Amino acid sequence: MLSRLLSVLAYLNKARPLLDIESASKVAPEDCFLSEGSYQDGRLALIHTEAQMLRILGYQTHVSLPYAICINYLQALDVFTTSENGQALAKKAFAHLNSALFSPQLLYLTHQPPSLATAAIYLPAKEIGVKLPGEEWWEVFDVDREELGFLVVSLISMEGFIAEETQKWSKTKVPLTLEDVQAWIDKEAQS
Template sequence: MAPISALENLSNALATPAQLSTSSSSLDGVPSDLETSIRYAGAQLTQAAGILLRMSQDIIAQAIVTFTRFWIGPEGGSLRIYAAKDVSAAALYLTAKLSFQPTSPRSVLNVYTFLLSREASPLWFINPKGLPEKPSPETYILSEGSYQSERLVLLRIEATILRTLGFNTHVALPHTIALTYLQALEASSPAVAKRVFEHLNACLFSPQLLYVTHQPNALAVAAIYLAAREKGVKLPGVEWWEVFDVDREELGFLVVAMQSMENFAKAEREKWGMRPVPMVVDEVEAEIEKRKMLEEGE
């Protein structure tokens, strides 16, 4: 990651062009579209787990950014070595530990066992066939023996994340900044603020990795611009975004990226259909092998 810029507590270390061009997963032969799908599913898994653990959205968002950062660049983690589900759990556990809302390994692992159950999970990319009327508790209860082994994995992956990120766990979020900007622009109506937060939260799942390629102030400005336009709220007629250190080109890119999220999410569901997204190494290997066989058959 590049060095953190001037206002350390309001900015992030961003991914460099070299890191964005090549990932450890791509070097290991993971197709880029498969990597994107798994990152997207992993971010959703982190969000769902955080909600079930009753964590605040800022903790969940920081965990998703940490999860995303782990896979970036040739020095990042590879999907052929690390399971996305394990990295998701460790990122959430680590972020919570460093916050005012720490949670126990057992609580984290109980939630992930439920969410990863192919019979009981409410998540489309884990259980695409949908929930049965009465899912068997045996499919999502973590036994004591499994807990002990999974706890060791959780702690090992937590240490791996820290080493991979150079122990830089700082994540600045744009949500508070956006509220400040809305007040400065005299546009802080509940409807606009709600829509701004919706865009900022959706960006956490962006295939363009917006939270690791753009600073929080730029994300806040783009979300405000788009939300105000959607809600019919008039903003200053001048190029007000420049006051917040965002140029027109960056604003345009971010607005388009935010608008594309709905279609991206739909496309992912259509792409996988009734197949679960690979969340462990063996499943990733099987998907890669399947694709190779299809290519050879053609």
């Protein structure tokens, strides 16, 4: 499994720019072959980095995600039985939760999973036009109007952020190695 991960990383390093599908498909598989030495170096670096991360995290690796909470909330709101758009609402809610992972506001770090799940339901309900029960149904899930508003605005802004980042990285190599990241930081500091 580790060899596959390192092979994918070698492939990503060869495909320049990363977001250009045409150039990525031109990379020959044999160009991504890892020699035994390269594999061992990558393996040791990966194991060392993993050990450092575990020490920093204090071996606390449990993460609570809003996906299951979102499904529970949708069931509690009786969306699947009362609306023909219930599945579409669930799909869009999950899409918003997935895009929130990339948010520059670090929503998954700054907000609790129930709040994220509530905002991920609220926004697509408005987009699709699904009527949810009650005037302020989100209060049942302990989310106040201010937090809900902030999260909804953050989720809406993701489309612009994605377009901006796609434009920014479309003509350059995405830094994947420590050396590439350091070079990118140095270049950004000079400009």
